Amino acid sequence: MPTPYPLVAGVAVLVGLGVLFLFARRLLGAWLKYRGTRIVVCPESREMVAVEVDAGHAAFSAPQGRPQLRLEACTRWPERKGCGQECLGQIESAPEACLLRNILADWYAGKSCAVCGRTFGVIQWHDHKPALLGRDGVTVEWDGFKAEQVVDVLASHEPVCWDCHIAETFRHEHPELVTERPRRLGPPPSMV
Numbered sequence: 578m579p580t581p582y583p584l585v586a587g588v589a590v591l592v593g594l595g596v597l598f599l600f601a602r603r604l605l606g607a608w609l610k611y612r613g614t615r616i617v618v619c620p621e622s623r624e625m626v627a628v629e630v631d632a633g634h635a636a637f638s639a640p641q642g643r644p645q646l647r648l649e650a651c652t653r654w655p656e657r658k659g660c661g662q663e664c665l666g667q668i669e670s671a672p673e674a675c676l677l678r679n680i681l682a683d684w685y686a687g688k689s690c691a692v693c694g695r696t697f698g699v700i701q702w703h704d705h706k707p708a709l710l711g712r713d714g715v716t717v718e719w720d721g722f723k724a725e726q727v728v729d730v731l732a733s734h735e736p737v738c739w740d741c742h743i744a745e746t747f748r749h750e751h752p753e754l755v756t757e758r759p760r761r762l763g764p765p766p767s768m769v
């Protein structure tokens with residue numbers, strides 16, 4: 578009669594791999610969920626602040642149950658580093674809504690470029706990311722602002738697509754090389 582040991586060992590390996598897979602999935606899921614810059618209202622100052630959750634800590638605590646959240650960075654640090662981190666409640670209740678990238682994507686969604694009138698589609702943040710048109714008529718990129726300024730920036734700027742931002746920047750920096758044509762505002766004319 579054949580020994581059952583290989584079978585038992587095979588089942589044990591499969592169970593082990595299954596547990597490992599579930600562990601890794603929870604760990605990776607929590608890491609992906611909690612990484613990135615978030616905008617919250619500081620319960621202490623009642624002002625917008627940009628914070629980052631310690632995604633690694635959240636990930637490694639996730640397999641034991643609920644991920645434990647703690648801040649890794651805040652724009653009020655290092656002065657207020659000893660704060661109670663009460664803003665974590667906002668992140669826990671709506672982790673996606675306060676993610677800076679989502680706030681910006683929601684703002685651009687359905688809007689049209691203030692220069693060419695094209696409607697924004699899915700935002701490519703790694704390539705050809707959209708920019709902003711200030712009241713002074715100059716286009717700027719998001720890199721020029723601090724994350725906690727996002728609400729003020731959105732209220733004082735209009736959305737501009739990447740192509741128009743590049744063209745406007747060139748026009749602004751090299752006016753002597755640009756032949757002026759009337760700027761087309763609003764949606765492009767119909768083709769019919």
Ligand SMILES: [Zn+2]
Nearest residue numbers: 690693738741
């Ligand atoms: Zn445009």
